[in-house]
Amino acid sequence: MSFIRTTEQSSHYDHLEKMSINELLTNINTEDNSVPIAVKKSIPQIEILVTQIVDKLKNGGRLFYMGAGTSGRLGIVDASECPPTFGVSHDLVIGLIAGGDTAIRSAVEFAEDDTNQGWKDLEAYHISENDVVIGIAASGTTPYVIGALQQCNQHNIITGCITCNQGSPLATTARFPIVVTVGPEFVTGSSRMKAGTAQKLVLNMISTSTMIQLGRVKGNKMVDMQLSNNKLVDRGTRMIMEELDINREKAAYLLKNHGSVRNAIDNYERTK
Incomplete structure (x- = not known):
């Protein structure tokens, strides 16, 4: 045609x-x-x-x-x-x-x-x-x-x-x-x-x-993003600080310990 x-x-x-x-x-x-x-x-x-x-x-x-x-x-x-x-x-x-x-x-x-x-x-x-x-x-x-x-x-x-x-x-x-x-x-x-x-x-x-x-965004944040460079680690840290209302040091610890923004937030909320 x-x-x-x-x-x-x-x-x-x-x-x-x-x-x-x-x-x-x-x-x-x-x-x-x-x-x-x-x-x-x-x-x-x-x-x-x-x-x-x-x-x-x-x-x-x-x-x-x-x-x-x-x-x-x-x-x-x-x-x-x-x-x-x-x-x-x-x-x-x-x-x-x-x-x-x-x-x-x-x-x-x-x-x-x-x-x-x-x-x-x-x-x-x-x-x-x-x-x-x-x-x-x-x-x-x-x-x-x-x-x-x-x-x-x-x-x-x-x-x-x-x-x-x-x-x-x-x-x-x-x-x-x-x-x-x-x-x-x-x-x-x-x-x-x-x-x-x-x-x-x-x-x-x-x-x-x-x-x-598919649930890969929480609020408006990329909570499952891969932490493949310092910029993304910093972004993830700031996401956790904002979501949980905690300081940078604690947020950075949670991110490093749990490997993702989502896991850091979920685990923190479960232990509160």
Whole structure:
């Protein structure tokens, strides 16, 4: 079925090379301001998909992101931030990219055109009906992603997507599509710009709301974050000071003794 690729339509701006630096920055910013508005319109779609994800993860399932190029990298970034931010295992949210780890830094020619490799990559993780797979592709036409989701559908695995083209093959393949229509890019076809920003915002919403629903936030604090550097240790100490109304020395002791903000608070409250 044919559809209009709005992400490929000509930019609203021309003669970019003749613009001053200030004009370039101002016009890019003007276009960027439209992205959150477009994302807001997709909240009902995001809510439906997050509801599915939470249900599966509460019952032992996993969340997979799949994409190529910028879309794949954005999925990997979001997945990689979940363990340090929310203290979950590294195999709860998994990001896959066409071309494998090499493609995180360098383009792997034609990797995204393989309709079978995406499913093979999922099979390596023993994908099952307990899991959720989200395909990410601004164009909505990436064979690596579409082929994987088609196989998932056949195996009764929940599928979602994040795309920026209404009616695209990806949007019609995913059972729970999220379509954020951002329109033409400032540089024609450069979907790392508005489309990439939209995808990042949606990924933030998906992972953060899911983790909150899974109980990984207390109040508004990341009480399960990994204490992997001095900045985070200091942040954790301050969280405990604020929550328990105790001094820094005692808070630091509790954090070191119990290994996480949550454990420190819970154990302190139990011994009061």
